[in-house]
Amino acid sequence: MSKRDTSPPAFFALLLSLMMLVATADEVAVLSPLTQEYANLLNPMVDEQLIPGYYLSVYKNGQQVVDLSRGFADEEASLLPSQDVLYFIASMTKPIVSLATLKLVEQGQLNLTDPVKQFIPEFSNLLVVPEGDLDNPTEALDRDLTIHDLLTHTSGLTYSQDITGREEIAKVYADLGLFAIDGLAESKLGSLENHVEQLVQLPLVFQPGEAFVYSVGIDVVARVLEIVTGKPLDLVITELVLEPLAMTDTHFTVPEVKRDRLAAMYSPRVATYPIPGVYRRYQPYQNLPKGHKNFGVSDAGYLSGGAGLMSTARDYAKLLAVISNGFRVGQRQFLDAQIGNQLFQNQLPAGLEDEGLVYNFGPSANNAGFSYGLGIRLLEGGNLTRTDDHDYYFWAGAANTGFWIDLKNDVYGIFMTQHLPTQYDRTAEMVEIAR
Amino acid sequence: MDSRNVNVAQYWMVIRSLLMAVLFSASVPSLFAETVEYDQAKLAEIKVLLDGLYEKGQIPNYAVEIRKNGKSVYAAYRGDTELGGSVPVGADTIFWVASMGKPIVSSAVLRLIQDEVLSLDDPLSKFFPQFESMVVAPMGDLDVPFEIARAPITIRNLLTHTSGFTYNPLVLGLGDVAYQYAELEVMSQKVSLEENLEMLAQIPLVAQPGASFNYSVSVDVLGAVIEKVTGQRLGDYLDEIFFKPMGMTDTAFRVRPEARNRFARFYEPESLRNPAAPIPGSEIEWHIVETAPFGLPYDGWGQAPTFDSGGGGMYSTAQDFLKYAEMVANGGVLNGVRYLSAETAAIHFQDLMPELGLEAFEVAFGEAAQYMKFGGGFGIKLEEDGSDRADYYFWGGAANTFFWIDGQDGSVGVFFTHIWPPRYNLSDQIEALVDEARMIK
Structure with missing residues (x-):
């Protein structure tokens, strides 16, 4: 098996065919000046081989004005990124579950002020270990946790240290596999109900309302939705949100027939030796069951209201459209505007001001607030209580997907790639380009 | 299958004897251009490149220096050994150079x-x-x-x-x-x-x-x-033959306790899991946080090891490592003292596996495989014009430390910072600036 016998090198052949594919795709598209600006911002991430590809969609006055992609959504399968490719949207599930909750409020089945213990009795017995530090003396609850607390990440729950949790308790979440990302494909703890049963055994890391701690709160809300409706979460959000908005490509488990449109998940490839020049700095994500290229194909996970959904840019844009458009779908009112408009009001307790998100997301998250499922970016020197001072609304998923809503300019956009964890967030620049 | 193996073995024998003839011929001509000057304005772009990263808070510090014929051609040092610290990074700052122990061994x-x-x-x-x-x-x-x-x-x-x-x-x-x-x-x-x-x-x-x-x-x-x-x-052996006689006093498989105040801390890019905090008194908005490579905190690094890991356990400084690189580049001589014969020094730069094709390097180097060869402990980066001329000889360490020897003029360079995992392999760009700055007389 002499190596000299192999000719021409398979590598060159592959490279050449990849280059031809990319070249063809580029030649077809004549880019508008706006699209070109986005390409200038985003293409280097692909050309420098930080990510295999991306898709970006931007809408202005309800019309799609940018439909841009580069590289691959799945290199091995040569799947090109498009608005119909299914991506793991992770925490971008949260706005959907938040909206489903507001639908139940509208229907009178639920109040945001309802104590969680009304649905899950164990929530009356929770203990608090201040700052999640097990050396601190345990406290009793100052007051009951509400649905509002859960939706706004001010319940005192946290996330696993594998996600964003920082406290000692978050380490316990990690050890148990409690609402773990990889549990979406292979759940150590079983169903959503089982996860919640385990969760109520652990203390909170703050008193309710005391701090913004990014958390599994939305997963608990999801369990409450199941209890209130008597239906499993996938059915609940299908009936309340996905069907009314015609979001036909949004699933916890992608149906077999759609799997040829499924993107592959990637993660950083760390070369500990020097490689000259530009080199591939991603590789297929390793922590999925053997043979799986992404989340959303396993039947051994759990229904996660915090992170479980797969969706397309075309589908998710429908959600952004309804939020941007007074909660109307066409002429029909999807959600009472007064209820919906709570998405544009800071819902964090007054004491947190515009520094609330800093505890979890660091100093770059200052000057921001949070409503139900949406982050609020505040104008420099603005006041969170004034909606006019809100610069834009946004959220993102752990696999480097993200969206923004710029109400004043009637713009919204959605960015898709699959890189766990998020390493390349360009939201602020993307917002500016459309203006 | 058997007959083919015999053929391959015979081929090997021929190649090997040819190689030996080349390597151990009586006199080895100087490999590199001897007289050379550099456009300092072009070299100054190195600092612009590194300052860009430093001022954006992406690297904690940097040490870069280039030497030729025993003289410093270019040097730039910036930052402290830790964010908010008071010990400036300089030629004597100690870095974990990790895999850069490989060429020395x-x-x-x-x-x-x-x-x-x-x-x-x-x-x-x-x-x-x-x-x-x-x-x-x-x-x-x-x-x-x-x-x-x-x-x-x-x-x-x-x-x-x-x-x-x-x-x-x-x-x-x-x-x-x-x-x-x-x-x-x-x-x-x-x-x-x-x-x-x-x-x-x-x-x-x-x-x-x-x-x-x-x-x-x-x-x-x-x-x-x-x-x-x-x-x-x-x-002990490396001390005896190289480090002590060359005066590489801070190069070892541990950091001496009395030198620890010069040992740089490790940083990683901030993340959702671990956001960066402002550093009091610093004008820079940092996007890095202290980290523990392989889970080992700073205090655990540089301690006396169970065994001396030639592959990853070495610590050094810019001034020390430049001495080693100069010795090899100068045909085995540093400051008039011979450490290796000229023939031996040249083996570092020889393709020791000439029969290996592109595909042998693909798994490790991806697209860069097309201009990669490997010599005596040194990677060989070929010019990208297909000429088979060496652009530079090099290696690096896992915490973002790099050295290189220019293939044309034999100038040597180091670029050190402490970011884990590896992220800023800028040696390629820095070496390209050296190429552009070169003015051979």
Whole structure:
């Protein structure tokens, strides 16, 4: 098996065919000046081989004005990124579950002020270990946790240290596999109900309302939705949100027939030796069951209201459209505007001001607030209580997907790639380009 | 199959004897242009490049210096050994240079070859019989049938990462075999070097010896060979032949307690899990946070090791490492003292596996494989014009430390910072600026 016998090198052949594919795709598209600006911002991430590809969609006055992609959504399968490719949207599930909750409020089945213990009795017995530090003396609850607390990440729950949790308790979440990302494909703890049963055994890391701690709160809300409706979460959000908005490509488990449109998940490839020049700095994500290229194909996970959904840019844009458009779908009112408009009001307790998100997301998250499922970016020197001072609304998923809503300019956009964890967030620049 | 193997073996013999004839010919002409000047304005772009990263809060500090003919051609140092600290980074700041120990250990092996204690084609089993008959799991895949190793692992293979050994997955090891390295903790500091070798001999190779480049524990194995033939601990031998006489006082497998205040801390890019905090008194908005490489906190780094890891355990400074690089670039001489014969020094720059094609480097180097060769412990980056001329000789360490020797003028350079995991491989861009700045008389 002499190596000299192999000719021409398979590598060159592959490279050449990849280059031809990319070249063809580029030649077809004549880019508008706006699209070109986005390409200038985003293409280097692909050309420098930080990510295999991306898709970006931007809408202005309800019309799609940018439909841009580069590289691959799945290199091995040569799947090109498009608005119909299914991506793991992770925490971008949260706005959907938040909206489903507001639908139940509208229907009178639920109040945001309802104590969680009304649905899950164990929530009356929770203990608090201040700052999640097990050396601190345990406290009793100052007051009951509400649905509002859960939706706004001010319940005192946290996330696993594998996600964003920082406290000692978050380490316990990690050890148990409690609402773990990889549990979406292979759940150590079983169903959503089982996860919640385990969760109520652990203390909170703050008193309710005391701090913004990014958390599994939305997963608990999801369990409450199941209890209130008597239906499993996938059915609940299908009936309340996905069907009314015609979001036909949004699933916890992608149906077999759609799997040829499924993107592959990637993660950083760390070369500990020097490689000259530009080199591939991603590789297929390793922590999925053997043979799986992404989340959303396993039947051994759990229904996660915090992170479980797969969706397309075309589908998710429908959600952004309804939020941007007074909660109307066409002429029909999807959600009472007064209820919906709570998405544009800071819902964090007054004491947190515009520094609330800093505890979890660091100093770059200052000057921001949070409503139900949406982050609020505040104008420099603005006041969170004034909606006019809100610069834009946004959220993102752990696999480097993200969206923004710029109400004043009637713009919204959605960015898709699959890189766990998020390493390349360009939201602020993307917002500016459309203006 | 048999007849083809014989043909390959014969081909090898021819290549090898040709190579020997070239390497050990009586006189070795100077490899590099001797008189050279640089456009300082062009070199100043190096600082612009690094300042860009520093001022955006992406690297904690940097140390960059380029030397030629015993003189500093360009130097720029910035930042402190820790964010918010008061010890400025300079030529004497100590960095974990990790895999940059590999070329130094390789130089020691070449010195032992020069002294006829070792030979390039000695089989490893001559020193450690447990490596006599190895099995191979191609691509490290345990689900396909094993092969029997068709050639012995040689010193040459160990110098060029063509032994068939690999690393654990954290260091980009190959296939299922890499996970075996991880499970058995091969080359961890938990046991002695000898005990590590025992484990290593039990695990399949990931490729036939001599067939392809797989970055690996090979240089740790070379360290064991050195210890075996010299009867000295690796660090002591390197001290004796290189570090002490050259005055590389801060280069060792540990950081001396009295030098610890010059030892830089480790940082990683901030993340959702670990956001950066403002540093009081600093004008820079930092996007990095202190980190513990491989889970080991700062205080654990630089402590006296169980065994001297030639592959990853070395600490050094810019001024120390430049001395080593200059010695090799100058044909084995530093400040008038000869450490290696000119012939031996030249082996660093020779393609020691000339029969290997592009595909042998693909797994490790991807697209860069088209201009990669490997010499005596040094990577060889070829010019990208297909001319087969060396652009530069180089290697780097896992915490973002790099050195290079220019292929045309023999100038030497280092670029150090402490970011983990590796992220800013700027040596390629810096070396390109050196090329552009060069004005050969």
